[in-house]
Amino acid sequence: MKNHSSKMNASAHYSKRRKLRVAIVGLTSCDGCSVTAIDMGAEFIAAVDHFELGDFFLIMDEKNKKAQYDVTFIEGAPLTKKNIAALKEARKRTKILVAYGACACQGVIPNIKNYIDKGKAVRYQYPKTWKQVDNMDILPLRKYVNVDFCLPGCPPDGRDVIAVLNAVREGINPRLLENPVCYECQLNGNECLLQKGEPCLGPVTRGGCDAVCLNLKFFCKGCRGLLAGYSSAQLEQQILKGTSRKNLERILQVFGIQEEWYNSQKKT
């Protein structure tokens, strides 16, 4: 995914005079990304302690609604006009904007709505109030504002959250693992599901999750997005030997990577 490797604005980073200010903002989300950070416990507290925490939607209200931030993590996808306005406002008030998690990077679960009859879906879900519901296509943050860095995963790995905080503090670009999921999967000694004829997106998906799904015997659905420079063409041929294109597309739609999947094939 393009934004995984995008560079932060170096001039935005480091000040020795004061603590950098950080905000963690939630759009429409399940809160899982932020819970992952909190789950890091003392490590997260130690990393955040180097910052002035001005806003963290999960645990505190922002006191100064006009505050400026050095870095803002944005969790969730913009599903409503209010979300889009909040996103644009956050962009104006921060030097570095981090798309925090797969909803922010790719649209993820809400993005499934893009592939069905939206009108029918909203009337089914909200039979009495559907006229009041914003029923937009679900797009990742980068379609609305400039994103400096994409922190992948549904949810992201807590260690990556710490790595990004530390990199921002040190004024360097965060580096995430560039190996495919297969790398960690095989290090963990898992039996290869793809070789057994099951679909698995591990060969072209960005690793760094410790192949957690494979460790639990579930195949990889690509929540961390595709590795830059990889084509899915060969893997697609392999997967289609064991499953239909319709089923493959259903898998690609779960984490919002269908467009990226086909785009990767055009480049080769």
Ligand code: SF4
């Ligand atoms: S990326 Fe996953 S964990 Fe994070 S808000 Fe979206 S659905 Fe929840």
Ligand code: SF4
């Ligand atoms: S099971 Fe999936 S992730 Fe693991 S080695 Fe096979 S293709 Fe790669």
Ligand code: SF4
């Ligand atoms: S194995 Fe795949 S789907 Fe599971 S967490 Fe890792 S990247 Fe996401």
